[in-house]
Amino acid sequence: MKLKNTLIVVKDIEKAKQFYHDLFGLEMLTDNDGNMILTDGLVLQEERHWKEFLKRDIIPKSNSCELYFEEADIEGFVEKLENLYPDIQYVNRLMTHSWEQTIIRFYDLDGNLIEVGTPMK
Numbered sequence: 001m002k003l004k005n006t007l008i009v010v011k012d013i014e015k016a017k018q019f020y021h022d023l024f025g026l027e028m029l030t031d032n033d034g035n036m037i038l039t040d041g042l043v044l045q046e047e048r049h050w051k052e053f054l055k056r057d058i059i060p061k062s063n064s065c066e067l068y069f070e071e072a073d074i075e076g077f078v079e080k081l082e083n084l085y086p087d088i089q090y091v092n093r094l095m096t097h098s099w100e101q102t103i104i105r106f107y108d109l110d111g112n113l114i115e116v117g118t119p120m121k
Contacts, residue, residue, distance in 0.1 A: 006067070007043040009050045009058050010110045016044045019109055022084050023077075024069055042067070047110075060111025067108075069116045074102050077116055081106070 010016035013036055020026040026038040034046035047058055071077045078094055081104075091105035091113065103117035 005037065005041045005043045007045055008067070008108075008110070008112045009047050010044050010108075010112075011047050012109075013044050013046050015109055019085070020044075023081060061107055061113070062111075063113060066105070066113040066115050069114070070119045071116050072119055074104065074116065074118050078104060085109075 008016075013034060017028060017036060017038070020038060020042065024040075026040055026042060028036055028038055030037040034049045036044045038044065050058060074094065081088060089107045091107065092103065094102060094104050096102045099120075101117050101120055103115055105113065105115045108114055
C-alpha cells in the first residue's frame with residue numbers, strides 16, 4: 001500500500017487550480033466535475049461535493065494540517081506571492097528557524113495552510 005494523493009476542499013475549483021499553478025507550477029491531470037487531480041498528488045475537491053459526502057461543515061483555517069513545499073529561492077517566491085496574491089493572509093512572514101531553514105506560512109484562497117521552506121541541509 002502507498003499514499004496516493006492529498007485532497008483539499010475548495011470553494012471555486014478553477015480559482016484554486018490557477019492559484020496552485022501560479023505559485024507552485026502544478027498542472028491539471030484529471031478533471032472529474034468538481035474533483036481535480038493536479039501533478040505532485042494534490043487533489044482539489046469542490047466544497048459542495050465534500051459537504052454532500054460528509055454531511056458536515058467545512059472549517060477553513062483549522063490549522064490541523066498543512067501543505068509543505070520547498071523552494072531554494074524563497075525570496076523570489078515571496079515576491080511572486082506578493083505580486084500575484086497581494087491580499088493573501090499570512091500566518092508567519094519570512095522567518096528563519098534555529099536549524100537555519102527559512103520558511104513562510106500562509107493560507108490559500110480557501111483557508112488551507114501552506115508552508116514554503118528552503119530545502120533542508
